Amino acid sequence: MTARVFIPRDAAALSVGANSVAEAISREANARGEAIEIVRTGSRGMLWLEPLVEIETSGRRIAYGPVAARDVPSLFAARLLRGGDHALRLGPTEDLDWMKRQQRLTFSRIGVIDPLSLDDYCARDGLKGLKKALTLSPADVVDQVLQSGLRGRGGAGFPAGIKWKTVQGAQAERKYVVCNADEGDSGTFADRMVMEGDPFMLIEGMAIAAYAVGASKGYIYLRSEYPHAAITMERAIHLAEKAGWIGNDAFGQGKPFHLELRIGAGAYICGEETSLLDSLEGKRGMVRAKPPLPALSGLFGRPTLINNVLTLAAVPFILAEGGNAYADYGMGRSRGTLPIQLGGNILRGGLIERAFGVTLREIIEDFGGGTASGRPVRAVQVGGPLGAYLSEKELDLPLDYETLAANKAMLGHGGIVVFDDTADMAKMARFAFHFCAAESCGKCTPCRVGAVRGEETVGKIIAGRDIEANLALVRDLCEVMTDGSLCAHGGLTPMPVLSAIDRFPEDFAAPAHRTAAE
Amino acid sequence: MSMSVHVAWDEGVARELIEERAGLEGAMLPILHALQKKFGYVDARAVAVIAKVLNISRAEVFGTISFYHDFKRQPPMGGTIKLCRAEACQARGAENLAEHLERVHGVKIDGGYRNGVSVETVYCLGNCALGPNALHDGEIFGRLDAQGLEDLYASVARKTGE
Ligand SMILES: Cc1cc2nc3c(=O)[nH]c(=O)nc-3n(C[C@H](O)[C@H](O)[C@H](O)COP(=O)(O)O)c2cc1C
Ligand code: SF4
Ligand code: FES
Numbered sequence: 001m002t003a004r005v006f007i008p009r010d011a012a013a014l015s016v017g018a019n020s021v022a023e024a025i026s027r028e029a030n031a032r033g034e035a036i037e038i039v040r041t042g043s044r045g046m047l048w049l050e051p052l053v054e055i056e057t058s059g060r061r062i063a064y065g066p067v068a069a070r071d072v073p074s075l076f077a078a079r080l081l082r083g084g085d086h087a088l089r090l091g092p093t094e095d096l097d098w099m100k101r102q103q104r105l106t107f108s109r110i111g112v113i114d115p116l117s118l119d120d121y122c123a124r125d126g127l128k129g130l131k132k133a134l135t136l137s138p139a140d141v142v143d144q145v146l147q148s149g150l151r152g153r154g155g156a157g158f159p160a161g162i163k164w165k166t167v168q169g170a171q172a173e174r175k176y177v178v179c180n181a182d183e184g185d186s187g188t189f190a191d192r193m194v195m196e197g198d199p200f201m202l203i204e205g206m207a208i209a210a211y212a213v214g215a216s217k218g219y220i221y222l223r224s225e226y227p228h229a230a231i232t233m234e235r236a237i238h239l240a241e242k243a244g245w246i247g248n249d250a251f252g253q254g255k256p257f258h259l260e261l262r263i264g265a266g267a268y269i270c271g272e273e274t275s276l277l278d279s280l281e282g283k284r285g286m287v288r289a290k291p292p293l294p295a296l297s298g299l300f301g302r303p304t305l306i307n308n309v310l311t312l313a314a315v316p317f318i319l320a321e322g323g324n325a326y327a328d329y330g331m332g333r334s335r336g337t338l339p340i341q342l343g344g345n346i347l348r349g350g351l352i353e354r355a356f357g358v359t360l361r362e363i364i365e366d367f368g369g370g371t372a373s374g375r376p377v378r379a380v381q382v383g384g385p386l387g388a389y390l391s392e393k394e395l396d397l398p399l400d401y402e403t404l405a406a407n408k409a410m411l412g413h414g415g416i417v418v419f420d421d422t423a424d425m426a427k428m429a430r431f432a433f434h435f436c437a438a439e440s441c442g443k444c445t446p447c448r449v450g451a452v453r454g455e456e457t458v459g460k461i462i463a464g465r466d467i468e469a470n471l472a473l474v475r476d477l478c479e480v481m482t483d484g485s486l487c488a489h490g491g492l493t494p495m496p497v498l499s500a501i502d503r504f505p506e507d508f509a510a511p512a513h514r515t516a517a518e
Numbered sequence: 519m520s521m522s523v524h525v526a527w528d529e530g531v532a533r534e535l536i537e538e539r540a541g542l543e544g545a546m547l548p549i550l551h552a553l554q555k556k557f558g559y560v561d562a563r564a565v566a567v568i569a570k571v572l573n574i575s576r577a578e579v580f581g582t583i584s585f586y587h588d589f590k591r592q593p594p595m596g597g598t599i600k601l602c603r604a605e606a607c608q609a610r611g612a613e614n615l616a617e618h619l620e621r622v623h624g625v626k627i628d629g630g631y632r633n634g635v636s637v638e639t640v641y642c643l644g645n646c647a648l649g650p651n652a653l654h655d656g657e658i659f660g661r662l663d664a665q666g667l668e669d670l671y672a673s674v675a676r677k678t679g680e
Binding site: 011012014015016047048050183184185186187188189191192217224225226227228262263264265266267268279280281282283284285300341342343344345346349350372381385415417418419420423428431435438439 | 543544545546547548550551572578581582585586587588589600604605606607608609610640641642643644645646647648649651653656657658659660661
C-alpha cells in the first residue's frame with residue numbers, strides 16, 4: 001500500500017528546510033523501494049516543530065518534528081511509514097496538547113488538506129457556506145453575519161454585518177469586495193497561513209460577501225513580502241474559476257463574480273483601508289479623509305466592502321453552521337474565535353485559534369512555554385506595532401476587544417510578541433517612532449514630523465540628556481499625534497510609546513539607574 | 519533556487535508590458551511590477567510611456583513609483599537580502615545580527631551594494647515565531663543566527679560574482 005506523508009509547504013516550514021526534508025524523504029523511499037505519496041499541506045501552526053512531518057496510519061496522522069533532512073535515514077530505519085517509534089515522534093497530531101486545547105473553526109482544514117485540492121476542500125465542508133448562501137436572499141446572508149457577532153479582524157474590530165448592510169444598501173451599478181491581505185503588523189501571520197493553507201476558504205468567503213452586497217468584482221490586495229502566498233492564491237483563483245464557482249455565472253442567472261489578486265509594493269500604510277484603495281487605483285498610497293465611507297464611495301468611487309482575510313475566512317463557517325453557532329463562542333461583545341499569533345521570544349510559537357476570553361497567560365505560558373531564551377518574560381506587545389507593551393503583571397487579562405481597550409491596549413490583528421528581560425523598552429519606544437516615520441504616508445504633520453521628533457527625543461533620553469524635560473516633550477508630542485493625526489498610524493503610535501514609558505519607567509531613568517539585564 | 523534573471527532596458531519590450539496591462543482597472547502597480555520583474559528596476563524612460571498609455575501626467579507616474587519602497591530606480595548591481603528588523607525578530611536577536619553583519623563584513627544596511635549584495639531592512643516577513651528572518655529571491659530564511667546570515671550573504675555574493 002502507498003503510504004501518505006504530509007509535509008507543509010507553508011512559508012514558515014519552507015524557511016526552516018521543509019523542501020529539503022521532502023526531497024530526502026522521497027529519495028529515501030525510492031532507495032528502499034517503498035511506495036509513498038507526499039502531500040504538501042499548509043502548516044498546523046506548531047511552528048517550533050517545523051518542519052513537521054505526518055504519516056497516515058489506520059486513519060490517523062502521526063506527527064514527527066522538527067525533522068531535518070539528516071534525520072530522514074534514521075526515521076525510515078525506525079519504520080516512519082508505519083508510525084514507528086523515534087526520538088522525533090510526537091504522537092497522533094490531534095492528541096497533542098497544542099491542538100487539543102484549541103477551537104479551530106477557521107483553521108480546521110489548515111495543515112490537514114492539500115491547499116489546492118478542490119476535492120480535499122469539499123470533502124471537509126468546503127463550499128457548504130456558499131451553497132447555503134445561494135439558497136438565501138442577500139439580506140438573509142447579511143442577517144447571518146449580523147447574528148454571528150463577527151467583528152473585523154484587521155484591527156479596528158468594527159462589526160462586519162453592519163458594514164455589509166451599508167454596502168448592500170448602497171445603490172450602484174458596480175460594487176466591489178476588497179480583501180485586505182496586507183498583513184503588515186509585526187507578529188502576525190494568520191492571513192498568510194490562510195492564503196497558503198486554505199485559499200479556497202478565502203475565495204468562498206469573498207464570493208459569499210459579493211453575493212450578499214451585490215458586488216461583481218473582487219480584489220485581494222496582498223503584500224509583496226508574501227511571495228509564497230501569492231503563488232498559492234493565484235493558482236487557487238484560477239482553479240475556482242475553472243470549477244465555475246467564481247466567474248461569469250458565479251451566482252446563477254448570469255450574475256458574475258470575478259476575482260483578481262493584486263500585489264502591494266512594500267508600504268505598511270497600504271494596510272490602512274483608504275490608502276489601500278488609492279494603491280489599488282494605481283496611485284500613491286495616501287490615506288483618505290472619511291467620510292465618505294468606503295462602503296458608500298470606495299474603489300473608483302463605488303461602494304466597496306473591505307474586510308481583512310480572517311474576517312472573510314470566518315464567513316463560510318457562519319453560513320454553513322449559522323450565525324448563532326459562531327456567536328456561541330466568545331465573551332462579551334467579542335464573539336466567535338480569534339486566530340492568535342504567538343511570536344517573538346517564545347519557546348513554542350505559532351497559531352492558536354481560541355474563543356475570545358482566553359488569557360494572555362494561558363497563551364504565553366501554557367501554549368508558549370515561556371521565552372525561547374529561558375529568561376523571564378518582561379514585556380508583551382499585543383496587536384502589532386501600534387499596540388501597547390504590557391508587563392508580566394498584566395498577563396491575566398483576557399483577550400477581548402473591550403477588556404484590552406479598558407487597559408489602554410488593543411487586540412489589533414491578534415499578534416502577541418514576547419520579550420524577555422534583556423529587552424530595553426526605551427529602545428522599543430524609539431523604534432515605535434522610527435517605524436511610524438518610516439511608514440508614514442506623509443499627509444499630516446503630527447505623524448510625518450512628530451514621529452521624527454519623537455525618535456530624536458527618545459534618543460536623547462537614552463543618552464541620559466535632560467530626561468525630565470525630554471519625557472515631558474515626548475508626552476506632548478504623543479498628545480499632538482493622538483489628537484491631530486488623520487489615521488491610526490500616527491494616532492496610535494503613542495500607544496506603544498506611552499505604554500513603554502508608563503509600564504517600564506526604569507528603562508527611561510538616568511543610565512546609572514537602569515535595571516534591564518544586559 | 520536560481521537567481522531571477524533580468525534583461526537590459528528595452529523600450530519596445532517595456533511598451534509591450536505596459537500595453538498588455540493598460541486595460542486593467544488601476545493598471546499602475548501591475549505595470550510597475552511587470553517592469554521591475556523584467557528589468558530589475560523601473561527605468562526613468564518608462565515614465566513617459568506609462569503616462570501616455572494610461573493618459574495621466576508624468577508627475578503622477580513618478581510620484582507613484584517613488585512612494586513605494588519596492589520599486590527601484592537604478593539597475594540592480596547584484597542580489598538583495600531583506601533582513602527583518604521588526605519587533606518580533608528584534609525580540610529574537612535581529613539587531614545583534616544586523617550589527618554583526620555591519621561590523622564583521624563592513625556591510626551598510628540600506629546603504630546600497632557591496633560585494634554584489636544589497637542588504638535592506640524589511641518590517642515583518644510573517645514568520646515571527648521563527649525569526650530572525652531574511653528574504654532573498656522569493657525564499658524566506660528562518661531561525662537565522664550569525665553563521666546562517668553570513669552563509670546567506672556569502673552565497674548571494676558568490677552568485678553575483680559568477
Ligand atoms: C496603519 C494601519 C495599518 C493597517 N493595516 C492593516 C492590515 O495590514 N490588514 C488589515 O486587514 N487591516 C489593516 N488595517 C485596518 C484597515 O484600515 C481596516 O480597518 C480593515 O481592513 C477593515 O477590515 P475588517 O473590518 O475586516 O477588519 C490597518 C489600519 C491602519 C490604521
Ligand atoms: S497619520 Fe500618518 S499615515 Fe495616517 S494619514 Fe496622517 S501622515 Fe498618513
Ligand atoms: S517580525 Fe520578523 S518576520 Fe515578523
